Amino acid sequence: MGSIAQIVPSGISFPIRTQSLSAKQEYPFVWFAGDECEVPQTKVLVAGVGGDGCNTVEQMQNTAPSSLDFIAIDTDYMSLERLTIESKLLLGKQTAKSIGSGGNPDLGRAAAEEASEEWADRIADYGMVVIVAGMGGGTGSGAAAHLSKVAKEMNVLTVAVVSSPFEYEALKRPKVPKKG
Ligand SMILES: Nc1nc2c(ncn2[C@@H]2O[C@H](COP(=O)(O)OP(=O)(O)OP(=O)(O)O)[C@@H](O)[C@H]2O)c(=O)[nH]1
Numbered sequence: 001m002g003s004i005a006q007i008v009p010s011g012i013s014f015p016i017r018t019q020s021l022s023a024k025q026e027y028p029f030v031w032f033a034g035d036e037c038e039v040p041q042t043k044v045l046v047a048g049v050g051g052d053g054c055n056t057v058e059q060m061q062n063t064a065p066s067s068l069d070f071i072a073i074d075t076d077y078m079s080l081e082r083l084t085i086e087s088k089l090l091l092g093k094q095t096a097k098s099i100g101s102g103g104n105p106d107l108g109r110a111a112a113e114e115a116s117e118e119w120a121d122r123i124a125d126y127g128m129v130v131i132v133a134g135m136g137g138g139t140g141s142g143a144a145a146h147l148s149k150v151a152k153e154m155n156v157l158t159v160a161v162v163s164s165p166f167e168y169e170a171l172k173r174p175k176v177p178k179k180g
């Protein structure tokens with residue numbers, strides 16, 4: 001029998017025609033035209049980590065769809081203060097003393113470890129986290145990996161988008177990402 005189904009929630013819907021089985025038997029996870037259903041909404045959090053990541057989410061919040069939430073995360077209190085973004089997380093109040101990591105990824109990681117519980121609380125309601133960071137400094141390189149690990153352990157779908165240091169940034173910075 002022929003039947004028309006809609007794939008939801010891919011955002012792209014197109015008809016599926018079935019031949020022998022009833023459409024519902026053949027496609028149990030597909031909503032069918034006429035079915036009453038609510039499209040599940042996955043809450044997505046975009047987390048900017050370190051100076052570059054924070055700059056990115058600060059810009060994104062003005063242009064991105066309203067369905068996305070943003071958080072700025074840094075070891076540097078002053079850097080966080082200048083942002084207009086509402087949701088912020090200061091990493092490593094003890095380990096980094098709120099003044100940044102000084103380009104040290106080990107300190108960036110330790111600061112993220114110190115804030116593990118706070119971070120876990122912030123992402124508890126989310127189905128997906130996108131971590132955005134620039135590699136080459138201490139916070140983005142050191143903290144992003146740990147924050148991703150925590151999210152993954154909580155079964156939150158986690159994607160990291162990171163950038164390599166610019167070529168003109170001397171010889172030291174390109175080596176830092178490998179450490180992170
Ligand atoms: N495109 C772009 N890249 C940036 C920007 N800020 C920093 N970067 C890049 O990101 C790398 C890391 O810099 P930051 O993000 O400032 O460093 P951090 O993670 O805050 O690390 P610490 O300040 O050492 O704790 C730099 O080496 C640059 O390559 C920015 O505003 N735009």
Ligand SMILES: [Mg+2]
Nearest residue numbers: 050051076100
């Ligand atoms: Mg910084």
